[in-house]
Amino acid sequence: MIEAEDIKPWLFRIEPFDGESLSHFLGRFRRANDLTPSGLGKAAGLGGAITRWEKFRFNPPPSHQQLENLAAVVGIDADRLVLMLPPAGVGMKMEPIRLCGACYAESPCHRIEWQFKETQGCNRHLLRLLSECPNCGARFKVPALWVDGWCHRCFTPFVEIVKLQKVFVN
Ligand SMILES: [Zn+2]
Ligand SMILES: [Zn+2]
Structure with missing residues (x-):
């Protein structure tokens, strides 16, 4: 205790x-x-x-x-x-690190559910998750290193990345 x-x-x-x-x-x-x-x-x-x-x-x-x-x-x-961990029995994708820019614009963090194997898209915004920067193709760093909230290679802000996200059809 x-x-x-x-x-x-x-x-x-x-x-x-x-x-x-x-x-x-x-x-x-x-x-x-x-x-x-x-x-x-x-x-x-x-x-x-x-x-x-x-x-x-x-x-x-x-x-x-x-x-x-x-x-x-x-x-x-x-x-x-x-609550920051995968629930028991849920498979994890260690990479690529994935992102929904629309979620990030509302709450600037990496969400654990994006790394679940079963997660294909963002159900809130009906957008596909990004597994690399849609502007330059760089993979996202591990979220512990997300200091500025932008792509580390081309500096596109994550909140603007939503414009380049494709619609998710379930
Ligand atoms: Zn979202
Ligand atoms: Zn980039």
């Missing part, structure tokens, strides 16, 4: 977005606190797990104890962290 006084008081907390993937959340948390993946892994007693999770490598899946350790450092309930 983790008590409130165990939560590291010197770290900045950040609020997760609805649907945000763990990779995107960890990247934001690390930058707010100037931590490397290994630095966060050390602070949480998780070794190299942070580096793996930022790349959606969830095999073996994070244990309850690991999530409690991370929860104590990021100041968010372990139950909330579970």
Whole structure:
């Protein structure tokens, strides 16, 4: 059981977005606190797990104890962290990293559901997910590295990418 006084008081907390993937959340948390993946892994007693999770490598899946350790450092309930992971039994695509620009315009984050194997398109916007920049063809970086919200090669903002997204026919 983790008590409130165990939560590291010197770290900045950040609020997760609805649907945000763990990779995107960890990247934001690390930058707010100037931590490397290994630095966060050390602070949480998780070794190299942070580096793996930022790349959606969830095999073996994070244990309850690991999530409690991370929860104590990021100041968010372990139950909330579970929502940033694929549900049990749902297959994950580690790559390519996918994106709906219309979703990103509403809520600037990478959504975990985009990496589910079964996810073909965005059901909210009825658009196909992009697996590379439609302007220059670059693959998207892992979401932990999405600092500016634009393509790292041609600088097209993710919020403008929606104009180049194709309609998704289910
Ligand atoms: Zn969408
Ligand atoms: Zn590009």
